[in-house]
Amino acid sequence: MDSDRARGVLLGLACGDALGRPVEFKSASAITAEHGRLDEMVGHGTWNQPAGTVTDDTDQARCIAQSLIERRGFDPVDIADRFVAWYDSEPFDIGRMTAKAINRLKHGDAWDEAGRHVWENSPEGENAGNGSVMRCAPLAIPYANDADRLIETSQQSSEITHADPRCTYGCAVLNLTIAGILNGTASPLRNALDRVDPDAPNELMAALEPLACGETPGSLDTSGLRRPFAANSTPRRALCRECRRSDRDGCEPRRRH
Numbered sequence: 395m396d397s398d399r400a401r402g403v404l405l406g407l408a409c410g411d412a413l414g415r416p417v418e419f420k421s422a423s424a425i426t427a428e429h430g431r432l433d434e435m436v437g438h439g440t441w442n443q444p445a446g447t448v449t450d451d452t453d454q455a456r457c458i459a460q461s462l463i464e465r466r467g468f469d470p471v472d473i474a475d476r477f478v479a480w481y482d483s484e485p486f487d488i489g490r491m492t493a494k495a496i497n498r499l500k501h502g503d504a505w506d507e508a509g510r511h512v513w514e515n516s517p518e519g520e521n522a523g524n525g526s527v528m529r530c531a532p533l534a535i536p537y538a539n540d541a542d543r544l545i546e547t548s549q550q551s552s553e554i555t556h557a558d559p560r561c562t563y564g565c566a567v568l569n570l571t572i573a574g575i576l577n578g579t580a581s582p583l584r585n586a587l588d589r590v591d592p593d594a595p596n597e598l599m600a601a602l603e604p605l606a607c608g609e610t611p612g613s614l615d616t617s618g619l620r621r622p623f624a625a626n627s628t629p630r631r632a633l634c635r636e637c638r639r640s641d642r643d644g645c646e647p648r649r650r651h
């Protein structure tokens with residue numbers, strides 16, 4: 395593996411987190427109105443922090459990365475313990491589901507109980523946030539050449555706080571994609587989607603298929619966050635069935651097959 399690319403996975407996560415921190419929760423149009431194209435670290439804004447300050451994304455990714463190193467592999471019990479220690483440090487930024495799950499971990503739930511309990515007791519629209527996918531990238535480095543184990547660890551690391559299949563499979567797809575990039579694969583997202591299919595939720599696959607065909611989204615629907623349930627409303631492969639049979643790279647953006 396190219397170690398520069400591996401470092402880039404971690405630095406990219408941290409830099410993207412810090413770049414977006416001052417505009418978190420703002421719409422694209424509001425960000426453009428205030429900053430134009432935001433490509434420099436700026437201070438204040440959301441969370442009122444100095445320029446370059448990272449948030450919970452990087453904090454939790456660091457928990458995972460340090461655990462991988464010190465435990466010499468994936469250890470969800472150890473990662474859960476590190477999440478609790480971080481929670482006790484009173485970070486300025488922590489997601490709602492993450493806080494609920496870690497609070498349950500702190501009071502005795504096992505690593506695979508807390509997130510499931512929070513998920514099962516959250517209504518649709520508030521049960522599938524991005525709190526696990528935003529931190530999962532470090533797993534792609536040690537397991538880049540073991541897709542089965544990468545899928546398993548990505549899903550289990552999500553389940554610590556986010557047990558919805560849209561979250562667990564979202565982590566698996568992202569990390570398979572990163573692994574593909576680390577290994578120089580030509581179509582990493584395409585390969586990742588093919589690898590997890592047919593088990594992944596329809597809603598997740600339908601959202602990602604256009605991206606695998608080269609479409610650049612002007613916007614992405616929010617999933618599992620204040621939106622009516624639509625997990626099975628879109629047929630899988632509805633957007634890309636034709637191009638999957640022909641030249642995948644030739645798929646026309648926004649084409650509906």
Ligand SMILES: [Mg+2]
Pocket residue numbers: 449450451487
């Ligand atoms: Mg954050």
